[in-house]
Amino acid sequence: MRKLLEPSLYYFSVVAQAGSLTSATEKLGLTVSALSRHIAKLEGDVGVPLFERHARGVILSHAGRLLLRHAQRTLSDAEAVYAEIQGEERRRARTITIACTEGFAFDFLPVSLGAFCQEYRDVAIQLEVVSSERASQMLLSGEAAMALAFSFKPEAGVTVQFTQLAPVMALMHDTHPLASKTKIALKDLGAFPVLLQDKGTTNRQLFDIACNVEDIEIVPMMTSRYVAALYRFALAVPESIMPSGYVSVAKRLGGDQMKAIPFDNPLLTQRRLQVLTLAGRSLDNLAQSVLDWVIGDLKDI
The missing domain is CATH 3.40.190.290 (D-Maltodextrin-Binding Protein; domain 2)
Incomplete structure (x- = not known):
C-alpha cells in the first residue's frame, strides 16, 4: 500500500510507529541518513518539527501527532481502494458475458446456465439480450466472450462453435x-x-x-x-x-x-441456431467450460 502514499509521508509514519530512525531503517531498507533527509524535507514542507529528538530515539510533537492521524487515515483509505480494485478485478476475471437473442434468453439459457452455476460457483454470468446482428457486433468488439443467435448465413470474423437446424x-x-x-x-x-x-x-x-x-x-x-x-x-x-x-x-x-x-x-x-466465438481468440478455461456446457445442453434438446 506504500505506493499509494507520498513516500515521505509513508516514511514518517513508519518512524513514528518505530520510535527511532534506526528501527525504522530495518523495515524500510534505507540508511539512517537517507531517512533523515526524507523527514527533514517533510518538516520543511509543513514548517514545524514533527519529532522531538532524544538520546533513545524520537517522539511525536503535537504537529507530528496530527500528521500521523492524517497518514493513518490516508493509509486506511488506500487499503480500502486497493481492496475494491482487487475485488473488482477478481469479479471481472470470473465474469463471462454472453450475448444472445431473446429466444435463447426466454427459457433455455436461464435453465442451462443456472445448472452450470450450481456446479461452478466461482463464475458470474452477464447475459446480454440483443438482436442477432448486435450479438455478432459484441463478439467482434470484445464485449462478449460468446454469442447464441439464429441465422441464415455465416458471419465474417466469428467462429461457429456449434450449429443445428432451428426451424x-x-x-x-x-x-x-x-x-x-x-x-x-x-x-x-x-x-x-x-x-x-x-x-x-x-x-x-x-x-x-x-x-x-x-x-x-x-x-x-x-x-x-x-x-x-x-x-x-x-x-x-x-x-x-x-x-x-x-x-x-x-x-x-x-x-x-x-x-x-x-x-x-x-x-x-432454413434457419439455424449458432453458438459463436470471436475468430482467432482463445477462451480461458472458465469461458470454455461455459461454452462446452451450453453446447452439451443444446445437443440434448
Whole structure:
C-alpha cells in the first residue's frame, strides 16, 4: 500500500510507529541518513518539527501527532481502494458475458446456465439480450466472450462453435384443434388467433417470406418483440398459434401442456441456431467450460 502514499509521508509514519530512525531503517531498507533527509524535507514542507529528538530515539510533537492521524487515515483509505480494485478485478476475471437473442434468453439459457452455476460457483454470468446482428457486433468488439443467435448465413470474423437446424414451428396448446397434425400448413392459420414476433427477428422474417411465397395474408392478433409475452398470451388463449423456434420453449412444453408442430413450408426450415466465438481468440478455461456446457445442453434438446 506504500505506493499509494507520498513516500515521505509513508516514511514518517513508519518512524513514528518505530520510535527511532534506526528501527525504522530495518523495515524500510534505507540508511539512517537517507531517512533523515526524507523527514527533514517533510518538516520543511509543513514548517514545524514533527519529532522531538532524544538520546533513545524520537517522539511525536503535537504537529507530528496530527500528521500521523492524517497518514493513518490516508493509509486506511488506500487499503480500502486497493481492496475494491482487487475485488473488482477478481469479479471481472470470473465474469463471462454472453450475448444472445431473446429466444435463447426466454427459457433455455436461464435453465442451462443456472445448472452450470450450481456446479461452478466461482463464475458470474452477464447475459446480454440483443438482436442477432448486435450479438455478432459484441463478439467482434470484445464485449462478449460468446454469442447464441439464429441465422441464415455465416458471419465474417466469428467462429461457429456449434450449429443445428432451428426451424420455425407452430406452437399451440395440446388441446388445439390442429394439435393432432404432424405438420401445419400456413393456410390453416387463418382460422385461429396468430401471435407473431417482431419484424426484426429471423423467426418473423422467415414467416413473412413464406406467407408471401404462398400468397397468404396473416393478420396477427398480437405482435411483440418479447417471446415471453407471446408465450404467456398463447397459454391464456388456447386456440392461438405462435410461430416459434423449438429451442426457445423446449424445456417448458410438457409442463405447460403445449406442443410444437413443424410447418409444411420448406422455407420455415432454413434457419439455424449458432453458438459463436470471436475468430482467432482463445477462451480461458472458465469461458470454455461455459461454452462446452451450453453446447452439451443444446445437443440434448
